[in-house]
Amino acid sequence: MKRILFEYKFTALYLLLGLLWIVFSDRMINSMTEDHTILTRLQTYKGWFYVLLSGGFFFYYLRSHLVRLRDAEKKAVESDRLKSAFLQNISHEIRTPMNGIIGFATLLENEDPGDELRKEYLGIITNSSNRLLELVNQILDISMLETGTVNVHPRETGINRLLLEVYEQMLPHVKPGVEFRYTAGLESGRDGLVTDEYKLRQIVGNLVHNAVKFTSEGSIEFGYTIQKDKAIFFVNDTGLGIPQEKLTEIFKYFRKAEDVPGKFHEGAGLGLAICKGNLQLMNGWISVKSEQGKGARFTFEIPYTPSEKGASRTNVPSLFESTSPDKFLTGFPPKAFRDATGSQQQTSKPAKEIFTDDLTILVAEDEIMNYRYMSELLKDTGIRLLHAANGEEAVEIFKKRPDIGMILMDIRMPVMNGFEAMKRIRGLKPDLPIIAQSAYISADDRKKTLDAGFNEIINKPFLREELLEVIEVHSPKIL
Ligand code: ADP
Numbered sequence: 383m384k385r386i387l388f389e390y391k392f393t394a395l396y397l398l399l400g401l402l403w404i405v406f407s408d409r410m411i412n413s414m415t416e417d418h419t420i421l422t423r424l425q426t427y428k429g430w431f432y433v434l435l436s437g438g439f440f441f442y443y444l445r446s447h448l449v450r451l452r453d454a455e456k457k458a459v460e461s462d463r464l465k466s467a468f469l470q471n472i473s474h475e476i477r478t479p480m481n482g483i484i485g486f487a488t489l490l491e492n493e494d495p496g497d498e499l500r501k502e503y504l505g506i507i508t509n510s511s512n513r514l515l516e517l518v519n520q521i522l523d524i525s526m527l528e529t530g531t532v533n534v535h536p537r538e539t540g541i542n543r544l545l546l547e548v549y550e551q552m553l554p555h556v557k558p559g560v561e562f563r564y565t566a567g568l569e570s571g572r573d574g575l576v577t578d579e580y581k582l583r584q585i586v587g588n589l590v591h592n593a594v595k596f597t598s599e600g601s602i603e604f605g606y607t608i609q610k611d612k613a614i615f616f617v618n619d620t621g622l623g624i625p626q627e628k629l630t631e632i633f634k635y636f637r638k639a640e641d642v643p644g645k646f647h648e649g650a651g652l653g654l655a656i657c658k659g660n661l662q663l664m665n666g667w668i669s670v671k672s673e674q675g676k677g678a679r680f681t682f683e684i685p686y687t688p689s690e691k692g693a694s695r696t697n698v699p700s701l702f703e704s705t706s707p708d709k710f711l712t713g714f715p716p717k718a719f720r721d722a723t724g725s726q727q728q729t730s731k732p733a734k735e736i737f738t739d740d741l742t743i744l745v746a747e748d749e750i751m752n753y754r755y756m757s758e759l760l761k762d763t764g765i766r767l768l769h770a771a772n773g774e775e776a777v778e779i780f781k782k783r784p785d786i787g788m789i790l791m792d793i794r795m796p797v798m799n800g801f802e803a804m805k806r807i808r809g810l811k812p813d814l815p816i817i818a819q820s821a822y823i824s825a826d827d828r829k830k831t832l833d834a835g836f837n838e839i840i841n842k843p844f845l846r847e848e849l850l851e852v853i854e855v856h857s858p859k860i861l
């Protein structure tokens with residue numbers, strides 16, 4: 383139905399009220415007296431009465447309309463400001479690492495800077511690439527949270543070990559002189575908890591990463607305590623702090639406390655929103671207390687369900703203290719942070735080198751650059767590689783080459799995707815190791831992929847050790 387515009391409603395109401403008043407009030411006073419002098423006076427009072435009453439009524443009506451309009455205007459101005467802050471922030475977050483990659487790659491292309499500088503340049507290129515990858519992963523995380531396609535996968539988790547891992551990964555990035563420590567609320571061996579380990583690691587990792595980023599003196603402490611059926615985690619720092627009026631804002635997507643254009647800290651403003659979204663799914667909550675300039679105290683809570691087994695896999699002291707070393711590595715924590723946030727699968731130990739001339743691997747991959755990268759990684763191992771540009775080609779090649787001992791299968795490919803190709807090849811040789819490789823795997827996708835029949839999943843881009851470990855684990859021939 384078409385909405386009647388305010389000015390028409392307002393005028394129509396005004397005329398209607400006036401008409402009704404004139405008709406009924408005239409009738410009323412005419413029935414009261416016939417004395418003309420009194421009638422004239424009553425007419426005057428009647429007029430005043432109408433003016434005052436209608437004035438009051440229309441003032442109220444007009445004001446409530448204007449308040450709504452002004453609110454909408456304020457919101458529009460604010461959203462315009464946020465939009466430009468958001469665009470500047472995102473463009474900064476993309477441009478900075480892109481500049482690093484393009485700039486240093488060009489330097490390497492144009493001249494030979496010598497061994498030491500080459501190593502440094504390559505480090506910058508890797509860090510910048512990881513930073514870009516992290517941004518893409520965060521954007522995928524929030525879009526999945528928004529569409530409600532994230533599930534919780536509880537499993538036995540040793541909290542102390544998880545904390546120690548985050549501690550070790552963040553330690554090299556703590557600024558010199560800042561005390562960095564964590565405390566555990568349960569004895570190691572009794573610190574088993576049933577929860578979504580991937581999400582918990584992502585939340586703790588993100589909060590500690592923020593504390594490290596915003597603290598240049600004083601201390602950073604994180605840990606947890608158990609209170610009845612709740613595990614309460616905290617991350618306290620003595621850093622920059624957050625202004626009071628931003629304490630709720632920072633949990634929204636793309637919001638940063640310092641959203642003033644030109645005054646950026648690294649980060650897209652997504653981490654806390656992802657933490658909050660995940661905690662809601664885990665029946666938990668998160669809150670923050672802070673005073674600007676004096677630091678921040680983040681607290682989050684999840685239900686505490688002790689695991690039957692009760693123990694964490696490694697013996698971690700229940701109170702562990704350490705002060706950071708004197709060096710601070712600038713730039714984005716590369717693999718360390720990816721592991722801390724759980725965006726990548728972790729390789730706990732480097733794989734031993736594989737040298738074999740007995741293994742042929744079919745790589746199904748539509749991006750030729752990725753295939754070249756893999757063949758570069760495996761060039762000294764003696765492993766023979768075959769290439770298929772899509773799923774259909776993979777099936778065809780497999781039928782012709784009985785010597786293929788393993789397949790590394792990209793999931794998204796044109797013509798026929800990796801799932802379909804894997805199923806067809808499984809139909810021909812059920813026990814062949816088929817490893818899925820994918821650019822982004824959420825915990826849900828991971829489960830789906832394994833349930834579909836892949837032996838393992840490896841996230842792109844992977845390092846040489848990660849690839850070798852997967853090959854080693856799944857290739858009985860060379861063990
Ligand atoms: P970002 O990637 O920008 O760090 P987050 O969502 O993790 O995104 O954080 C949002 C904002 O909250 C940050 O940009 C920062 O302004 C503020 N913030 C988060 N943690 C801290 C902290 N420990 N100290 C000061 N400010 C913080």
